Amino acid sequence: MSKALSENALTRLTDIVGPSGIVSGDATRRYLDDPRGKHHGQTGLVVKPEYTEQVAQIVTACGELGLGIVPFGAGSGGVAGHMSLDDRPVVTLSLERMAAIRQVDARSNVIVVEAGAILADVQRAAEAVGRKVGLRLASEESCTIGGNLATNAGGVNVLRYGSARDQCLGIEAVMPDGSVLSDIATVRKNNTGYDLRHLMSGSEGTLGIITAAALTLFPSTEKGLTALCAVPSPDAALDLLHALTAQFGTVVTAFELLSRLGLSLALKHIPDLPDPMEEKHDWYVLLQVDSAAAICELIEQWLGEAFETGLIQDAVLASSQKQADALWKLREAAYEYNRLEGAFVTSDTAVPLSGIGTFIDEVAAGIARVDPALRANFYGHVGDGNIHVNIFPPEGTASNRQDPGQQALARRLSDLINEVSVTLGGTISAEHGIGRSRIADHERFADPTKRRIQQAIKQAVDPRGVMNPGALFRD
Template sequence: MNALPPPQEKALAALFAAMPADLLIADGDALERYSRDWSGDHYGRPLAVARPRSSEELGLLMRHCYEQRIHVVPQGGLTGLVGAAVASYPGGELVVSLERMNKVRSVNPIDFAMVVEAGCILEEAKRHAEAADCILPITFGAQGTCRIGGNISTNAGGFNVLRYGMSRDLVLGLEVVLADGRIWNGLRTLRKDNSGYDLKQLFIGSEGTLGIVTAAALKVFPKPTQVETALVGLASVDAAMRLYARARRECSDLLTAFELILRGGIEIALRARADLRDPLAQPYPVYVLIEASAAGRVDLRALLESFLAEASDLVLDGVVASSRTQADRLWLLREMMVEAQGRGGRYLRTDVSVPISSLASFVTDTLEALSQAHPEAIAVTYGHVGDGNIHLNVVPPVEMPPSGFDALFHAAEQVIFAIVDRHGGSISAEHGIGRLKQAAFLERTDALTLELSRRIKDAFDPRHLLSEGRILASMEED
């Protein structure tokens, strides 16, 4: 361990003495992989790393941390983008990695529910659901790395929110280790339960500040027997929104995804992968990637083709995938655009939402404002149309030295957030607040909301040892 103040060194020594020998890691080299998140923008060296194998073992650890007043931050797959899961408390933090708690405890195709430990990788959980002829619908690019506990703690969204909702909508029950080591068992698979406060909802989206999720009971759904994917070109975002309104009515609940991509995003994907081709015969200002799925006897392909043919006043051109391979290639355009937009360097990520009816004017207003204020920057726009969530990112010009990035990002973010405010939106649709967006969140949150939030924090974590300084300011800063 690095040299620490004597009280902290004594507390850690007591913790190491009390816990099983293989539970804690303090070796400098071994700590490195727990020190930086997926974005590469957030780094924090932990005091040590704990890797519990069960909720009981984690409960024992937390009791000792509570007694010794050791600050703790839970960690999943480190795919978050707001700096919530890396060590950052000024006096140091113990990282609790859930990677060993990775079992799928059960999948029940009659209850249409599964029970999964928090350290289970999302993609692995999805495979277990599919083996039972079901689907777990949480879907996004990081699903091969992110973990269930992190998905729940950040209320993760993704491509399928339009049909299935956010993570919050899929959680039936939770098991949570509290700050003082007690284990709250709310791990039920009931669909209807009106007996008292719905405590699980407090932990969902709380970013590890109220307790550490150790297991979850999740809704699963019948596995679709048909999936149809189309990519269409349109003249404007407004046309895309009008197409969306029709699709919701005419394709009803069969609509799974409706992804907005501006032309710049397609060009980024094409530059990133030489094997990708322009999807349509000519370029268009705006594209929409549509997916519909069904498990019943409906002729889904005929429905989608008929809908697109009748929308010829809006759809300038399009392609309906003829195979799963072709569908995967269409989705690859969306995924590569996200992966390649920063060209391996830093860029400003925003994750905002506005009322769906305001989305077209929001995008137009924001792109115009950014063009006027920062014409040298590259704005990359895409999003999940069905939930009003837009990722409007800003890439610095190639010639800009890294020393200028922070000033550009701060100024561009202020432009974007001001227009979000004007449209009555949110500065965080699915990534959370963490540390990165804390200042902007606090500026926009009324006094009563902050007071109630602090009371909840005090009730669950009276010593403020769990993920202190995320979402709300730490006690030292209040």
């Protein structure tokens, strides 16, 4: 349990945000869960400021009171970045009341939003002016722009639009000393020294609180093509991607790998999802192209030829938005069906594209050596090398996270996955970040000089350790 706040601290923070901006007691629970149910956090109090100046006042007060601050977007992060796991005195700062769309400038292709704005709301605001936001995540109806930037979120459209950092033109943030960084530039080129918007992106709340951001908008395309293609192997999936881009250029928005196990878990756990193909295949690619109608038609024809030449073994093309949504559900519900099946190991690894086949083969072989009855679901953003591995207990065996035997097994299997990834030139964390749950892996696998510089930056920007203590670094 986090240390209870002193009366003095409570009074001071209440004076800043008013009683409606304070959450305490049992009502703080929703800020302390994680989406996989692995962790439960602690906090002394949740504060909900309404504007940037209030955030600055809270940060100043917490610095003076010796309280840590844990920024909170929607808590969908999955690596315990948004919750303190020990008993140090902290305040959770939720951006939920700072969700305004400040400016939509379609002509400049820029949108400026407050950090608590929900990604799907920002997407809708862009669509209203005939534009789109590049970020697309299965959690988009809850996750916030502040959380997306703080974690440098990836998602399914990285292939076409890059990750959150790539789409950020400017940032407003409250720094650990209470000053406001107003770097909300909306221009595309801005070479004026160290790029602080890029430093804040991916900083996981350890360098300051993002209060607003300017994001790039993209043209809203005329048509979308959604297809599920069966392919003989993950390497064949890549062959398909390269053949497609060689023919049509960078039109592919998303290119997601699914295994037969993943698809069957979707059908088992998600109600009303039909099996999209009559025959069963080992591997599938979910392909999304957003382009002009004429290009989409050409790609449809090309997929027919790819079937004739054996590049793909089967394909289902969505003929309505409803069908496209059902195909996407097979992929987007992965978080949910993996959890329901009892995944006790999850990874966020990425390897260079050329190493994807080897990564999957070596990890699968390593798991089988440990216990051939374990089941592994390999899936993810294969177009950018980001393969998630989820491991389940043998069929008919329940997962028990409290079991020390299972915990030791999970550690061993995570090490195996990370070692294969790093040996192939990959990373242990492609898009979710380090938070509190991947610190040991970060310490073990990160380049020591990189870590030393990261720690020096933290020390320089936040010498009192106010911001998200215990995240990214042990302390």
